[in-house]
Amino acid sequence: MSDELRDLPLRERKKARTRRALAETALRLFTERGYDATTLDDLCDAVEVSRRTFFRNYRSKEDVALAADSDLWSAYLDDVAARELTGPLIEALRAVLDITLGAMDPDWERRFLAARELSDAVPALQAHSLGYCHDTTRALVEVVSGRPGADVDPWRLRLSVEIFVAAWRTASLRWTAQGGHGGRDTLMKLVEETFADLPAALTSPA
The missing domain is CATH 1.10.10.60 (Homeodomain-like)
Incomplete structure (x- = not known):
């Protein structure tokens, strides 16, 4: 057990x-x-x-097929609600993501990769994944804004969370495109690299 x-x-x-x-x-x-x-x-x-x-x-059916996603984000939202967020918001959210990823069960990455492969092949799952991403983004905004003492412009908060989610999606897509090579350690490294690349991405020339 x-x-x-x-x-x-x-x-x-x-x-x-x-x-x-x-x-x-x-x-x-x-x-x-x-x-x-x-x-x-x-x-x-x-x-x-x-x-x-x-x-x-x-x-x-869509919900159970993508359970690895909901397992991750349910745990993440709980972790954000339970921890103190200090410093730049995006970096604070990424630090909590590291904690959540590290605590997922040993079989989580296999289930996540299988769910991603299914989603790529099934339009209904692609649509469900996008809808779930939207719901999770909204939930994360609510969790952060509802913390005691939270004082942040709501639109700036929304933008920060959207950037955070986009960076996660980019990192996870890189990892799944590699077939999950290197396991969770590689995924977490790609997350770190992707977030570190945000300033350059935001100022890259047209």
């Missing part, structure tokens, strides 16, 4: 196991059979849960 599950109450451990089983099985079935060819009933039957249980954990 992983440390993250061991610390949870029994009911929460069971829920976490079911959620993970759905995500793992979904990736396997979508990869083996094809996303469109795999029905929600197929997935529920494979995990031996009801549709009602599925919808207690995920909103849709």
Whole structure:
């Protein structure tokens, strides 16, 4: 049993196991059979849960296919809310991202890469990913602006968060284009390099 599950109450451990089983099985079935060819009933039957249980954990097929994304960003939003942010906002957000990435379960990068590969091949997942990115950006703005003592221009905050998200997407696209070579260490290095390149990118000639 992983440390993250061991610390949870029994009911929460069971829920976490079911959620993970759905995500793992979904990736396997979508990869083996094809996303469109795999029905929600197929997935529920494979995990031996009801549709009602599925919808207690995920909103849709798209949601479960991209669970690695939501796992990362749910943990990230919790970390941002729990930690003090000091210095330039974009750098503070990146520092928390390092912490969140480092704490993800050992199998997270495999699931993330598989989800990215599926998303590249399935238009419905591409659209869902863009929508989720929009929702996450809005949630991050709300978390930062809602912190005690937060005093930042709302439009400047929005711009900072948009730049942060764009830098993450650029780094993660570089990593997935390399097939995830080097694992999480390489991903985190690419994140660092991408954020370091922001000033040059913002002043690059037309």
